[in-house]
Amino acid sequence: MNPDRLDITWLILIGLALATLLVPALVPRPLVANALLLTFAALKGRRIVLDFLDLRVAPALWRGLVSAWVVIVVLFAWLASAVVALI
Amino acid sequence: MSATDCEQQGTGWGILGDLPGDPMIWVLIFSELAAFGLFLGAFVIARALHPAVFAAGQATLDARLAGINTIVLVTSGWAAARATAAARAGERGHARGWLFGAMALGGIFIAVKLTEYAGEIASGNGLETSPFFTLYFLLTGFHLLHVGLGIVILAVVSRGARPAGVETGTAFWHMVDLLWIVMFPIIYLVHP
Numbered sequence: 001m002n003p004d005r006l007d008i009t010w011l012i013l014i015g016l017a018l019a020t021l022l023v024p025a026l027v028p029r030p031l032v033a034n035a036l037l038l039t040f041a042a043l044k045g046r047r048i049v050l051d052f053l054d055l056r057v058a059p060a061l062w063r064g065l066v067s068a069w070v071v072i073v074v075l076f077a078w079l080a081s082a083v084v085a086l087i
Numbered sequence: 088m089s090a091t092d093c094e095q096q097g098t099g100w101g102i103l104g105d106l107p108g109d110p111m112i113w114v115l116i117f118s119e120l121a122a123f124g125l126f127l128g129a130f131v132i133a134r135a136l137h138p139a140v141f142a143a144g145q146a147t148l149d150a151r152l153a154g155i156n157t158i159v160l161v162t163s164g165w166a167a168a169r170a171t172a173a174a175r176a177g178e179r180g181h182a183r184g185w186l187f188g189a190m191a192l193g194g195i196f197i198a199v200k201l202t203e204y205a206g207e208i209a210s211g212n213g214l215e216t217s218p219f220f221t222l223y224f225l226l227t228g229f230h231l232l233h234v235g236l237g238i239v240i241l242a243v244v245s246r247g248a249r250p251a252g253v254e255t256g257t258a259f260w261h262m263v264d265l266l267w268i269v270m271f272p273i274i275y276l277v278h279p
Contacts, residue, residue: 006172010165014158020272021154030278037272044161044268052168052261054107054254062106062113069120070269073127077273080135084279 009051016040034081038074045070107171108255116262119233123266126229127273130222137218138279144219147212150275152203156196157271160234163192164264167241167257174253182253186245189260193238200231223274230266237263 003011020040027033046067050056055063100110134141170185207220214224237260244256 006165006168009168010161013161013165017154017157017161020157020276021151024150024276034277037276041269041272045265048161048164048261048265048268052164052264053258054168054171058107059102059105061102065117066120066265069124070265073124073269074273076128077131077277080131081277081279084135084138 005051009047012047013044016044031082031085034078038078042070042074045074106258108251108258112255112258116258119262119266123226123230123270126226127270130226131273133218133222134279140217141219141279144212144217144223145275145279147207147210148223148275149203149206152199153271153275156199157267159192159196159199160264160267163189163196164261166192167260170248171250171253171257174248174250179248182248183245186241186248186253186256189257190238190241190245193234193241193260196234197231200227200234226270226274230263230270233263233266 020037023033023036049066103110103113106113166185166189170182173185174182212220214221240256240259244252
């Protein structure tokens with residue numbers, strides 16, 4: 001049986017989850033590590049929104065709203081950590 | 088125009104009717120995303136104000152167990168998505184099987200999380216230990232309640248395994264998955 005989009009999304013999510021666990025050990029610079037961790041979270045969120053929640057075929061408004069939630073939360077978390085690091 | 092006429096022209100939910108599953112579940116999903124978004128925002132602000140307290144608290148957490156739970160939950164989300172595909176194809180037996188798989192993985196998530204809580208409490212960390220642990224227990228506990236509720240919803244929709252019901256139940260489950268995906272790095276891994 002050939003993998004379909006759902007299988008590929010699942011494999012990507014597993015890969016990103018494993019990569020997330022490796023970041024703290026492999027990336028010593030906090031700001032870069034935080035950026036990577038939160039980018040991976042946004043990428044995982046995007047796949048869940050498009051393929052698992054099935055908003056790929058939904059109106060752009062809904063796809064955009066849920067995707068924007070993911071981006072806003074991770075961006076806010078990164079900016080807050082950056083501000084603390086720079087002060 | 089009568090209510091019947093409105094129903095005949097659409098679902099009566101306007102553009103919410105274009106979403107998979109019952110539109111009411113999406114009202115709940117958008118409400119939950121707003122609530123968790125604000126809660127996570129509060130966590131991030133509190134960490135910016137007390138970086139040392141949050142760094143000390145984060146250092147005591149078991150990120151590996153939480154990482155295992157991430158893999159468990161995304162696999163559960165995959166099973167739920169497969170259940171939706173099977174239900175849409177009219178394969179109710181398969182849909183039910185995938186839903187049971189998703190529920191079982193949800194049960195494993197709860198078991199792992201409770202094991203994690205037990206370790207933290209045994210180490211002397213509780214709800215009132217520090218602002219970090221107050222927010223940590225509230226955020227992850229609130230999420231854990233949603234995992235439990237999600238399992239109940241999946242169990243309910245698995246009885247008939249009809250497409251609309253399965254889409255509704257799995258939409259809630261994917262939201263629970265999405266919340267964890269965002270919460271996990273922010274709470275466990277991001278450097279204060």
